[in-house]
Amino acid sequence: MCFFVLASFLVSSLWAQKPKLVVGIVVDQMRFDYLTRFEKRYSENGFKRLINEGFECKNHHYNYMPTYTGPGHASIFTGTSPNNHGIIANNWYDKFEDKEVYCAGDQKVKALGTESIKEKMSPRRMLTTTFADQNRLHTQFRGKTIGVSIKDRGAILPAGHTANGAYWFRGKEEGQWVSSTFYGNKLPDWVVDFNERDAVKKQMQSWNTLYPINTYTASGPDDTNFENGYKGKEKTVFPYDLKKLAKKNNGFDILKVSPFGNTLVTDFAIKAIEKELLGQDTYTDVITISYSSPDYIGHNFGVNSVEIEDTYLRLDLELGRLFKELDKKVGKDNYTIFLTADHGAVHVPSYLKRHKIAAGYFDEASFKAEVVNFLKSTFNENGLVKKIMNQQVYLNYELIREKKLSLEKITNELAHFIRQQKHMQYVFTRSQLESEGMTSYIGRLIQNGFHQRLSGDVVYVLAPSIISYGKKGSTHGSPQSYDTHVPLLFYGKGIKQGKTYKKTSVTDITPTISALLGIGMPNGVTGNVLDFVLE
Known part of the structure; x- marks a missing residue:
């Protein structure tokens, strides 16, 4: 008791x-x-x-x-x-x-x-x-x-x-x-x-x-x-x-x-x-x-x-x-x-910008068109991109296998192309994000947001205070400190x-x-x- x-x-x-x-x-x-x-x-x-x-x-x-x-x-x-x-x-x-x-x-x-x-x-x-x-x-x-x-x-x-x-x-x-x-x-x-x-x-x-x-x-x-x-x-x-x-x-x-x-x-x-x-x-x-x-x-x-x-x-x-x-x-x-x-x-x-601080706007529609055109002209194939959203490029695996193309070569070439575009800060490929050796701070943040099964094949990051948004109002989504x-x-x-x-x-x-x-x-x-x- x-x-x-x-x-x-x-x-x-x-x-x-x-x-x-x-x-x-x-x-x-x-x-x-x-x-x-x-x-x-x-x-x-x-x-x-x-x-x-x-x-x-x-x-x-x-x-x-x-x-x-x-x-x-x-x-x-x-x-x-x-x-x-x-x-x-x-x-x-x-x-x-x-x-x-x-x-x-x-x-x-x-x-x-x-x-x-x-x-x-x-x-x-x-x-x-x-x-x-x-x-x-x-x-x-x-x-x-x-x-x-x-x-x-x-x-x-x-x-x-x-x-x-x-x-x-x-x-x-x-x-x-x-x-x-x-x-x-x-x-x-x-x-x-x-x-x-x-x-x-x-x-x-x-x-x-x-x-x-x-x-x-x-x-x-x-x-x-x-x-x-x-x-x-x-x-x-x-x-x-x-x-x-x-x-x-x-x-x-x-x-x-x-x-x-x-x-x-x-x-x-x-x-x-x-x-x-x-x-x-x-x-x-x-x-x-x-x-x-x-x-x-x-x-x-x-x-x-x-x-x-x-x-x-x-x-x-x-x-x-x-x-x-x-x-x-x-x-x-x-x-x-x-x-x-x-x-x-x-x-x-x-x-x-009015106060002389580096900032600007990213034309996402034009960027998407340029990516599609680049891949078409480089690999002589149309339809290699399935989707571009959330600053990620999803590639068409079925077409790549069918045409016996190299996925690694496509992602590397694409990443290099994107790095040359205005307003880019970082670009990472799937193979980089799946590795354990990421040393940069931003790279680790991208890695933590990257799901191996669900995410895309190339991820890009815009420079600080560069946004894909209208000219008025605020937005978010970046790995920068303000977000x-x-x-x-x-x-x-x-x-x-x-x-x-x-x-x-x-x-x-x-x-x-x-x-x-x-x-x-x-x-x-x-x-x-x-x-x-x-x-």
């Missing part, structure tokens, strides 16, 4: 040392310097609470290219890079299916909450487990996992293969939170109830600056020629009447490209915590929250815009609201948070207070959380435990 009482006590003590809830927050397209640029305007309850009371890794980077949303979210939560987890881009050419595929697309499932065929989504293309999967396995599936994001891939990939639910926002004419049959046969009643309320319509409001616009000194002027803006409004200046502009901007999709998309995510996440009873028993639960709107806004207006500054000041308040609810519903000492980003972004090259350097903040139960300038990697987050929870590492993990973060 005493033995069983003692055993029960020890088990209870062990679980008491673990957080009841892990909250993994990803801010889509957050450069590290957004923490410092806007620091004076942040409240004490959002970003500053994490920094002042938690642990900040100031030299945190992605260790691979391409720095896109899909690979970013997968890498954060699996603890490994695309060469292992297989999410090599948002979209890529699948040589086995001979078509472009989407990282979260799955035609075997049905959408829930919408009739649209475009919402058939699941994590099946991700080849490894997440720490949330391992937590589910460790707790005999008693610990829950919920994923929330405006973007489907931002909800699905972090939550993993065993999640109880992943929910994302369908805009257009619907304005609904949706999911797929991968997670169950119907939406939970609380999600249906949430969709029936006016929470989404309420956000169709006027977007003006939170504070007087003349106080926004951490960004450029409001009226510039570096921003795309919304259709139907001649100038990209505040205020923006979202309800009036919605018709010409895909209806409820306009909320994604506004800070009120972040409000929707916070509202939904708080409701999920309440209705799913997250953090209410002895088994650790996980909620993954991805704020996608900063990415849409950054692409649209650029990283130096007033719109971005206002978005982050408002996001800071959203985080404060979320943390307050966590304090109330879970208990201040009962949860652990980490906050990071899936990638950064480049300054608008035309803006950089790899992002925030990493830990806070809560089991976390020390402090900071470090040691270089840390995106793949280190999941091993650290796994160690905190005392669970098995995900099955593809390659990162390290940041022991200096843990108490």
